[in-house]
Amino acid sequence: MFNLSDLIRPNIRDLVPYSSARDEFKGEARIFLDANENSLGSPLTKWYNRYPDPMQWAVKEKLSVIKGVAPQNIFLGNGSDECIDILLRAFCEPAVDNIIIVPPTYGMYEVSANINNVKVKKVSLTPGFQLDLPALEEAVDDNTKMIFLCSPNNPTGNSLMREDIEMLLNNYFGIVVMDEAYINFSRQRSYVQELEDYPNLVVLQTLSKAWGLAALRVGMAFASESIINVMNKIKPPYNINQASQELALKALDEVEQVNEMIRILVQERTRLEQELPRLPVVEHVYPSDANFLLVKVKDAKALYQKLLDKGIVVRDRSNVILCDDCLRITVGTEKENTELLDAL
Structure with missing residues (x-):
């Protein structure tokens, strides 16, 4: 059975968090001294x-309407990377506990x-880029505090099978971190709506991808209020700066514009999926639910350099x-996509 108290590091459980001036002040005032x-x-x-605002309540309240979750179930980080780091510091005893990742996957977990x-x-994904449930079961031990999943997955682009994820959530009693950085480009339903069913679930999302705000560094974690409270104990007092909060609030008013950008990017993704396989240098284009494609080519390292010589930067994932x-x-x-196709 899932028991959050058993998972938290003892020193974090007993931690008295830093209390900033803005945490202690409540209400309205004219003079701030x-x-x-x-x-x-x-x-x-x-x-x-x-x-x-150290707790970014205005941003959380606007996100609450868009995402359909209560503000107290939202944590904002300086990028999703800060959310990942805080989860590790909250639940994993250094040199004692372990996490499980399922490569190929996002490198920052490791x-x-x-x-x-x-x-x-x-625990590697299968050749079809899906979870290997028997291998995951075998890898879990008494000190496995978290399993990190990415869906749609980076760098493969595909979504993990929902029934496999639910099997894991129902049978593993540590924290399952579901990274949904690319969920807006997918037809898959977000796990944000499943938080009440799975108290051990943390869902990560970001404003860096579909919202086009990578420079602001605003990541989101959605979880039970208990888990969010633990994360808030650890975070720096003012981890999201005022300019980022203001710009995020303005952007969150533009849902229709974001949806149109998503439509265009998915349309262009489909175009690349159709045209890339026609090129002699391309051997396979993997299906994608993200804003990128994993493409198997002839001699990836040489092709990467040839594209770079033409001023086009892609990511070499051949290693x-x-x-x-x-x-x-x-x-x-x-x-840009037309130039890429011409260059290839």
Whole structure:
């Protein structure tokens, strides 16, 4: 049975979090003399001299309407990478506990675990890029605190089978982290709506992909209020700056524009899926639910360099397990995609 208290590191469970001036102040005021800010303003705008809302409630409330979850079930991180790091620091005892990843997958799960001195167990996806459930079951031990899944997966682009994910959620009693960075480009239903059914589930999303706000560094974690409270204990007081909060709020008013961008990118993805296989240098284009394609080519390293010589940068993934001679190609604008096809 899932028991959150048993999973939290004891020092985190007993941690008294830092209390900032803005955490302690509640209500309305005209004169702020509590946080040692510069009362004269700043060279940019008068209001950037004040610390931002440490809990980003205005952004969370707007996200709550869009995502259909309560604000208290949302954590905002300085990119999803901060969410990953905080989860590891919350639940994994260094040099004792372990996590499981399913390569090929997003590289920061392993990097963050290594930074936190947490052992990484790797259970490769099947040749069809799906979960190997018997191997996962065998890999889990008493110190396996988390399993990281990415769906749609990076770098393969496909979605993991829903029945396999649910089998894992129902039979593993650690934390399951579902990274949905690319969910907006997929027809698959987000697991954000499943939080009440799975108290051990954490869903990661981001404003960097479909929302086009990679430079702002705003990642999201959706989970039970209990898990969100643990993450809030650990995060730096002002981890999302004021400018990012303001720009995120403006962007979140433009849902129709974002949906149109998604439509165009999916349309261009379909075009590339149809035209790339016609090229002699391309051996296989893997199906994708993301804003990129994994493409098996003849001599990936040489082709990568040839494209670079023409000013076109793709990602060489040929050194990644199950991705021999593969390039990962992000879907660009119509013009960029035409230039890519011409170059190939």
